[in-house]
Amino acid sequence: MSERVREKLNILADAAKYDVSCSSSGSNRKNNNKGLGDTGGGICHTYTEDGRCVSLLKILLTNFCIYDCAYCVTRKSNDIKRAAFTVQEVVDLTMNFYRRNYIEGLFLSSGIFKNADYTMERLVQVAKKLRTEHKFNGYIHLKSIPGASDELMHEAGLYADRLSINIEIPTESGLKLLAPEKNRKDMIAPMNYLKEEIIAKKEEKRLFKKAPMFAPAGQSTQMIIGAGKETDRDIMYTADKFYRGFQLKRVYYSGYVPISNDSRLPGLGSSVPMVRENRLYQTDWLMRFYGFNVRELLNDANPHLDLEIDPKLGWALRNLNCFPIDINKADLHLILRVPGIGMQSAHKIISARKFHKLSWEHLKKIGVALNRAKYFIICNSNEMERRDLTETKIRQFILAGSESKYLKNSIQQLSLF
Numbered sequence: 265m266s267e268r269v270r271e272k273l274n275i276l277a278d279a280a281k282y283d284v285s286c287s288s289s290g291s292n293r294k295n296n297n298k299g300l301g302d303t304g305g306g307i308c309h310t311y312t313e314d315g316r317c318v319s320l321l322k323i324l325l326t327n328f329c330i331y332d333c334a335y336c337v338t339r340k341s342n343d344i345k346r347a348a349f350t351v352q353e354v355v356d357l358t359m360n361f362y363r364r365n366y367i368e369g370l371f372l373s374s375g376i377f378k379n380a381d382y383t384m385e386r387l388v389q390v391a392k393k394l395r396t397e398h399k400f401n402g403y404i405h406l407k408s409i410p411g412a413s414d415e416l417m418h419e420a421g422l423y424a425d426r427l428s429i430n431i432e433i434p435t436e437s438g439l440k441l442l443a444p445e446k447n448r449k450d451m452i453a454p455m456n457y458l459k460e461e462i463i464a465k466k467e468e469k470r471l472f473k474k475a476p477m478f479a480p481a482g483q484s485t486q487m488i489i490g491a492g493k494e495t496d497r498d499i500m501y502t503a504d505k506f507y508r509g510f511q512l513k514r515v516y517y518s519g520y521v522p523i524s525n526d527s528r529l530p531g532l533g534s535s536v537p538m539v540r541e542n543r544l545y546q547t548d549w550l551m552r553f554y555g556f557n558v559r560e561l562l563n564d565a566n567p568h569l570d571l572e573i574d575p576k577l578g579w580a581l582r583n584l585n586c587f588p589i590d591i592n593k594a595d596l597h598l599i600l601r602v603p604g605i606g607m608q609s610a611h612k613i614i615s616a617r618k619f620h621k622l623s624w625e626h627l628k629k630i631g632v633a634l635n636r637a638k639y640f641i642i643c644n645s646n647e648m649e650r651r652d653l654t655e656t657k658i659r660q661f662i663l664a665g666s667e668s669k670y671l672k673n674s675i676q677q678l679s680l681f
């Protein structure tokens with residue numbers, strides 16, 4: 265690699281680290297022995313200490329940008345070193361790194377040169393060259409440029425596994441304040457186009473096996489958390505709206521990293537606690553897989569997630585009247601609402617109770633976290649643990665339990681050294 269390309273790589277990989285939406289699950293691009301790579305076996309992700317994904321070659325095509333979004337390190341008014349790859353340079357880097365087994369795919373985003381179409385065209389050219397000239401079957405995630413034409417979005421879908429367009433700021437008023445040159449409509453139009461195309465192409469593929477794939481890993485988006493004054497309710501209501509409206513595979517929540525002393529933003533010393541991101545992901549999970557409506561978890565009375573306890577426990581404590589549930593009789597959707605019972609354990613409970621009545625011992629073997637679940641369930645004996653405990657008492661007991669467990673683990677870990 266030449267010195268010039270190495271320098272560009274340093275600049276443009278560093279600029280890309282703020283984007284967390286690079287997980288690569290959900291694609292299945294088979295290698296037919298004429299090409300290189302294969303996403304079918306699943307791509308591993310590794311994460312840096314601060315939780316960011318580093319398994320793909322994750323770069324910007326350029327960090328030049330005509331926009332001035334206050335929260336972005338690439339904004340035009342920021343006095344930073346700028347660089348831009350050529351299309352061929354990105355293709356060569358990807359192929360070289362892939363052959364050396366450094367990466368399993370490419371995550372390519374970009375600042376906006378000239379205009380949306382000009383930039384999107386270059387992103388598409390990278391993917392097209394990799395697929396057609398190099399028969400590359402590794403994973404490709406392209407960040408789509410808001411405002412890009414339908415034709416370019418169509419081409420992008422033919423070559424990329426996943427496409428994503430960042431919503432960036434959860435509320436429209438926040439976007440107006442921090443990125444006044446942008447608007448939601450430009451983000452929504454390509455998302456809508458992609459949704460329609462993905463549905464149509466799936467149907468086509470069902471009817472004709474040889475029909476081309478179109479963004480087989482779907483589309484996703486990312487929101488920056490904590491740059492504006494939005495509540496967790498605002499964030500998750502927006503996520504819910506986008507999941508429903510555009511059939512997104514994932515919404516990513518990225519804590520704002522202070523990069524500017526702009527008075528519209530939180531000060532340079534502040535940062536979004538990692539636990540807030542974590543609680544948002546847990547809420548997202550509950551909405552998508554556990555049958556919770558977002559309004560049950562966040563509403564006018566509870567606009568913020570409790571950072572001390574997870575959102576499922578928070579909901580259960582606010583709704584003690586729904587408990588205890590009988591683990592030997594309750595439906596799956598109710599079992600899934602019990603703190604300490606995950607998806608796998610809930611399914612195991614349903615299967616196991618076909619053969620015999622479950623006891624506390626059985627539940628323990630199944631993997632239920634009884635230190636939490638015991639306040640919300642009964643099994644083959646009476647309600648042993650809950651007695652007439654109040655919300656505050658149960659909360660205290662659980663927190664004390666997890667704290668002592670945490671301390672015990674820490675002590676065990678320390679004893680290893």
Ligand code: SF4
Pocket residue numbers: 329330331332333336337338339340374375376443
């Ligand atoms: S358009 Fe994108 S890259 Fe450019 S300043 Fe805004 S967020 Fe940053």
